[in-house]
Amino acid sequence: MIDPRFYEALGPVTVRALSPSGEIGGDAEHKLTGAAPADRAGPNDLCYYEGKKAAVLDSAPGACIITPAQAHLAPKAAALIFSERPRSLFARLVPALLRPRSFASNAPAVHPSAKLEDGVRLGAGVVIGADAQIGAGAEIGPNSVIGPGVTIGRRTRIGARVSIAFALVGDDVSILAGAVIGEQGFGVAGDASGPVDVPHLGRVIIQDRVTIGANSTVDRAVFDDTIIGEGTKIDNLCHIAHNCIIGRGVLIAAFGGISGSTVIGDHATLGGRVGIGDHRTIGAGATLAGGAAVFQDVPPGEVWSGYPARPLRKWLREAAWLSRRAAGGREEGK
Incomplete structure (x- = not known):
């Protein structure tokens, strides 16, 4: 499951809207909200399948990107999106479903929703994103950046110019x-x-x-x-x-x-x-x-x-053999 502390869902998006120019099999109006690996994809997930061993998928994804020749390997998918390069198409379609959380423009250096326990020490120029949590006694060095949703435990020490997301x-x-x-x-x-x-x-x-x-x-x-x-x-x-x-x-x-x-x-x-x-x-x-x-x-x-x-031991034997061979060659060359 995609962790909502770090990623925003942009859907729901129908399969047809997600891949308007693609060849689609099954329910083109099926709605998708996330992405997952093929073996664990659920009814609202987009996945891709490039099975080298031609194994039938047990999962029931909302939509599976797959080659036409392997379409029979995803019998439980609500919809199929056909492509000769499923992984590449998956990479191009996912940004319409999910987006990494980022820093809000014009937000203060330490976001108001961030939670800092007692005794946290922040160096100059530290930036902390929304909903981050910093444990008691932690130290964050100068100019370090702690991304949205990040959790840092108690007494942890973060040096200068560190980026954590x-x-x-x-x-x-x-x-x-x-x-x-x-x-x-x-x-x-x-x-x-x-x-x-x-x-x-x-x-x-x-x-x-x-x-x-x-x-x-x-x-x-x-x-x-x-x-x-x-x-x-x-x-x-x-x-x-x-x-x-x-x-x-x-x-x-x-x-x-x-x-x-x-x-x-x-x-x-x-x-x-x-x-x-x-x-x-x-x-x-x-x-x-x-x-x-x-x-x-x-x-x-x-x-x-x-x-x-x-x-x-094998490496040492081989090194010794090479040394003897090299020494023998030098003797012959005299």
Whole structure:
């Protein structure tokens, strides 16, 4: 469900009005008010379907954007909108249904509807949006911006020039200067007219006692939540992409880059400049050595290294073999 603290519904809009020039099957006058992933879409939701495994949808969306060849895979949809590029069309239609909440023009720096508990300290130039909530003893550094609906827990410290939007932040969190939390992730769909940004309608959840380093970024999810678990420590200049789930007590050193929809188990450790491909799972207690480039799932408790990353012992054997080969070549060249 889209969180109304962060997004405004613009509907209802009929399927015909939403896609006036599109080819429509079913009830073109069916009214839509929201958007959802295909597997969870309800009777008032727009979704899209690009099923690679040709599985029949169990959900009953209000309207489903789908290719004509796969129309039979959405039998419960009230209406179908036909497109050869469903994701791209979805990206173009959603802004007519939903809009991220923004700062009201001419509003005071701290919106009157924002709720600040006792002992909150605000630096010079702080901006706080409508309906934001700041817990007791929290500190917001100079020129930081807290978006509409954002919740920040008790005793949390926000550094200077931090931007937080579409996020729920726990107690005793530290977010250092220049960090950006809750911006749209890098989701792009293409069609004949070029690339288009895919709307991100989710949130960021930062649990208690997390530290996020200076100039690091955490993207909000497409529909659900990007989650940073309790006690996780993220160094400076790291990037957590949309839909990631980072477990409890995870350590991520500087320049770490975590691609979208990656899951990192509790107490994993990532050295500096580690990069992880999208949709990967890093098991609990795993260690990724500095500079590792991870394109596979990593089992719990294992130590991986290298580019591409592989189990440490295997990497060491390969490095030793290459060293011997190189040494042999130099001997032959004498």
